[in-house]
Amino acid sequence: EDKVVQSPLSLVVHEGDTVTLNCSYEVTNFRSLLWYKQEKKAPTFLFMLTSSGIEKKSGRLSSILDKKELSSILNITATQTGDSAIYLCASTDSWGKLQFGAGTQVVVTP
Amino acid sequence: GAGVSQSPRYKVAKRGQDVALRCDPISGHVSLFWYQQALGQGPEFLTYFQNEAQLDKSGLPSDRFFAERPEGSVSTLKIQRTQQEDSAVYLCASSPRARGNTIYFGEGSWLTVV
DSSP states (O other): OOEEEEOSEEEEEEEOEEEEEEEEEEEEEOEEEEEEEESSSOOOOOEEEETTTTTTTTTTTEEETTTTTTEEEEOSSSGGGGOEEEEEEEEEETOEEEEEEEEEEEEEOO | OOOEEOOEEEEEEEEOOEEEEEOOOOTOOOOEEEEEEEETTTOOEEEEEETEEEETTTOOOOOTTEEETTTSSSSSEOOOSOOOGGEEEEEEEEEEESSOHHHEEEOOEEEEEE
């Protein structure tokens, strides 16, 4: 059975800290891995990772895929209170069907 | 439209009532997905349309759930005889191509069954 597992399930950090979120997957017909940020509304797209070992960056966020280990990490440096959200990892097949993990809830305290 | 639009945004239904949730995808988008997100969980796949064809409905939890997209644009997710466990956010997403990863989500329909 296909599954996507995220860890930790939640964490609390202080502003300025760096956080690392983990995602592992066991999925048939894997095409790519996506990260989303969800703040009480629709998930908003962060990254799509298809190739192993190539880091993608957007401001203070970065992510990388390891196809050998079937995993990905999302890093957030110099965290701000606005980074507080649920971060979702999802695998996608060739049709675009997403298999989500349960998410990691990040709380950044001032 | 500018984005994926869902209605109603919030719905409270009495147990046993039927509900219909509407999704207006981005104009011209071929693919349309429905997901169910229970509190504290990630979204779970329900069903997928390519134009008007429902190609995958493996995620629909029971025969009380039915989805359609008769003209290949607007889609409706219908839940008959709602149960408390149906309480969740129902997310609709669309994608411009039949096989693609650029997926745009609507803001969801929050269903509470009392």
